[in-house]
Amino acid sequence: GKVLVSGANGFIAVWVVRKLLEAGFSVRGTVRSADKGTHLTKLFAAYGSKFELSVVPDITQEGAFDDAVKGVDAIEHTASPFHLQADDPAELSVPAIQGTVGILESARKYGSSVKRVVVTSSCAAVMHPSTEQLDEYDWNEDSVKNVEALGAKATNPDKYRNSKTLAERAAWQFLDKHVSEVGWDLAVMNPPLVLGPLLHEVSSPSALNTSAKNMYDVFTVPGFASASRGGGGNWVDVRDLATAHVRALQRDLPAYTPLAEVNKEQGRNVNRFILNGKGFSWQQWLDAVPGDKYEKGTPGSGTPPRDYINNKAIEVLGMEYRSMEETARDVVADWEARGWA
Numbered sequence: 001g002k003v004l005v006s007g008a009n010g011f012i013a014v015w016v017v018r019k020l021l022e023a024g025f026s027v028r029g030t031v032r033s034a035d036k037g038t039h040l041t042k043l044f045a046a047y048g049s050k051f052e053l054s055v056v057p058d059i060t061q062e063g064a065f066d067d068a069v070k071g072v073d074a075i076e077h078t079a080s081p082f083h084l085q086a087d088d089p090a091e092l093s094v095p096a097i098q099g100t101v102g103i104l105e106s107a108r109k110y111g112s113s114v115k116r117v118v119v120t121s122s123c124a125a126v127m128h129p130s131t132e133q134l135d136e137y138d139w140n141e142d143s144v145k146n147v148e149a150l151g152a153k154a155t156n157p158d159k160y161r162n163s164k165t166l167a168e169r170a171a172w173q174f175l176d177k178h179v180s181e182v183g184w185d186l187a188v189m190n191p192p193l194v195l196g197p198l199l200h201e202v203s204s205p206s207a208l209n210t211s212a213k214n215m216y217d218v219f220t221v222p223g224f225a226s227a228s229r230g231g232g233g234n235w236v237d238v239r240d241l242a243t244a245h246v247r248a249l250q251r252d253l254p255a256y257t258p259l260a261e262v263n264k265e266q267g268r269n270v271n272r273f274i275l276n277g278k279g280f281s282w283q284q285w286l287d288a289v290p291g292d293k294y295e296k297g298t299p300g301s302g303t304p305p306r307d308y309i310n311n312k313a314i315e316v317l318g319m320e321y322r323s324m325e326e327t328a329r330d331v332v333a334d335w336e337a338r339g340w341a
């Protein structure tokens with residue numbers, strides 16, 4: 001089958017494209033301009049006509065994906081801004097929401113061969129302050145309320161998280177409304193912070209995507225480990241997340257649960273999947289890399305936040321996860337191969 005991957009030049013998406021091609025799928029990747037596809041064409045040259053590009057200049061335009069969805073069997077929607085420098089929260093939420101609803105609307109109208117849509121959401125759409133471990137029934141309403149109340153004065157993490165909650169919710173609401181008209185179902189990936197080696201085009205460390213830059217700064221900027229994101233967070237390896245995106249197309253999923261019937265006691269949820277979600281302290285990452293090349297921090301210090309509950313992706317998608325040691329080793333080897341360390 002052929003899979004449409006939106007935002008194909010992104011950190012996560014290039015790995016998704018690679019794992020799809022390795023699994024035997026053909027891939028049509030969207031990029032905002034032809035020059036953003038050059039690196040991909042080279043990277044996947046060995047796959048010949050099994051990899052093609054489609055230029056979608058502005059995902060917020062109505063009908064932006066109308067041509068791109070034609071003839072594909074599945075869609076992986078990853079394109080969405082992830083940065084922590086927005087002034088107006090709409091800089092993030094408009095492309096997040098309109099990109100998501102737009103690709104679903106194009107699939108409804110022109111995706112007659114589409115069987116499944118996978119949307120890359122985030123633990124940003126799940127997390128909220130709670131003493132309990134969080135699972136796929138949890139939703140981040142707090143960031144939405146904070147952005148509603150504070151607008152441009154909301155924190156940058158809240159502006160990003162607001163965009164992810166609103167975009168994911170819009171996807172489920174779209175399906176609720178149109179479930180009887182469409183020939184596809186929906187699976188949503190909810191990764192925490194995504195770390196791992198790079199396949200996408202990055203000219204220098206300062207041009208890194210947000211999550212990879214975060215790890216680079218922790219290893220190379222004095223004091224960053226204790227300051228960044230409260231000293232830790234929850235993580236998944238980008239290669240494992242890409243595998244989850246492929247499995248989400250290959251596996252049978254539970255039938256759609258209308259939103260009004262979602263019920264934790266009855267075990268009835270929509271097909272959201274938290275990937276790995278292990279808590280880390282940045283100090284643990286520093287401790288995982290032996291030698292004197294990088295920041296040492298204060299070895300053995302730091303308290304990781306609690307893990308997410310992650311059995312669903314293990315049971316339904318058969319996920320297994322890389323260890324912190326393996327990911328750390330591969331990331332620093334990648335930096336060293338690029339002459340960045």
Ligand code: NDP
Nearest residue numbers: 007010011012032078079080081095122192193194209211
């Ligand atoms: P990247 O910044 O590497 O990739 C983002 C992709 O989305 C790029 O292809 C980018 O295109 C595209 N994009 C961004 N803004 C727009 C816009 N306004 N209009 C059209 N396209 C846009 O980030 P990631 O690979 O990390 O993120 C991919 C997805 O994963 C996002 O949905 C993100 O929210 C989600 N995610 C990421 C996590 C992480 O830790 N990395 C954690 C959880 C979820 P261009 O290159 O042209 O800007």
